[in-house]
Amino acid sequence: MKVWPPIAATLFALFVWQIIVTLTGVQKFILPGPALVAEAWWYNRAVIAEHTLITLIEILLGMAIGTALGIATALQLATSKVARTLVQPILVFTQALPVFALAPILTLWLGFGLWSKIAMAVLIIYFPVTSAFFDGLMRTPSGYLDLAKTMQAHPSRVLWKIRVPAALPSLGAGVRLAAVYAPIGAVIGEWVGASRGLGALMIMSNGRAKTDLMFAAMLTLGVMSVLLYVCVAKLTRRLGDRET
Amino acid sequence: MTLAPSITFQGQASIEGRQLFAPLTLCLDAGRWTCLLGGSGVGKTTVLRLMADLPTGADFDGSIVATDGLPVVDRVAYMAQDDLLMPWASVEKNITLGAQLRGQTVDVVRMERLITRCGLQDHRTKKPSELSGGQRQRVALARTLMEDKPIVLLDEPFSALDAQTRAAMQNMAAELLQGRTVMVVTHDPGEAARLGHAIQVMTPAGLTAVTPPTAAVPRAVDALETLTCQSQLLTLLMGQAA
């Protein structure tokens, strides 16, 4: 991918933003220009870094736990018909629930610390990871299974030697989705109740009419999420390359 | 390898009440190549999959027995047109798939011999995606031989290859599968004329046996009797199509 087009587009967007702010003369606590936001970012860089680290930890732990749970569930579902009949409807039903609405109760249960945010991230990414990997496990090319059958293969060996490797690209797609959703989960958790993390910083800045700092925190979150996605995409693609 | 048995396939198959093939009797002679030749959709693959006890979507009414009275299914090695190589595994891992799937230790000596005989020495650590179609099919052949089964069922194994690669593969397979009871399903009259100790032409009406040339298998592509047999088979197929 070329680097220049997105950079040029970003600079252009910042330019338009600044023009609008300057021309309309909108008050800075309503909409600060990019120059002010940059200034606020630089002035508060130590604070922002501290909160970024907190949010990043929540996201990474949430992704690790959510992915592990998703993998375990998909393996269970793929190997047991009983599990499929019992668990699949529940799983689909929970997806129809607005998980975000659980954020306050998670805070109540797990407190204002990291764990309520991690739990939120886990809840949000669990289903995409589970369903992507499960679909992959159930869509093993039938020719492979025919071959395995003529070889008198043991079912558990078919799982680990054929079905799982054949499903790794699907799992990769699920984990990439998780990288998109996990930051949203963590930040929603922070909005509902936290003193630390980028979400908390945004709420606090908003409350004190420090709109420039709010924007600085939000843009930091955006950049971090994009970098996270790029890293995860690289890792999972490499996994896919090696395995497909 | 245990001694190769003869096999008799007898019966009919239908799909959703519609007859796929009429009652037929197909004998595979012990240690010989039987070619099952026929146009698309007459049910060749179904016959082969029934023998290998693979799912077919057809209702089979009949029997498949070996002359020695022992079960057929656990003595079958299977190879299809699609090489079915695992794209994530190296050539060596693909060749030894059977042992891995059964949890057995790999017979390394045998693997080495097959890698050499199939001309794969320079490719052992490569992934299937790095190989040509002919090389991939040689890996599939080595994997089939690694199983060391007395009965080998081949479903259009070379039909995706170009003409000269196909001829080379036919030679290699004929040599390496010697002594086994082989059934090769094909729609290519030339392949049947080169490889069959027995040739059966399959049509919706049933089987027609055609006497193959007397020369040893694999027969020369340019021998007159091979070519005569090939055109005889083609005429037979075309007559049925008309």
Ligand SMILES: Nc1ncnc2c1ncn2[C@@H]1O[C@H](COP(=O)(O)OP(=O)(O)O)[C@@H](O)[C@H]1O
């Ligand atoms: N699983 C299935 N369900 C329904 N029809 C099938 C199925 N498998 C094969 N058929 C039909 O049975 C016929 C014979 O198939 P096949 O044995 O593959 O023929 P061939 O190998 O000679 O081309 C075809 O018309 C095909 O459409």
Ligand SMILES: [Mg+2]
């Ligand atoms: Mg077929």
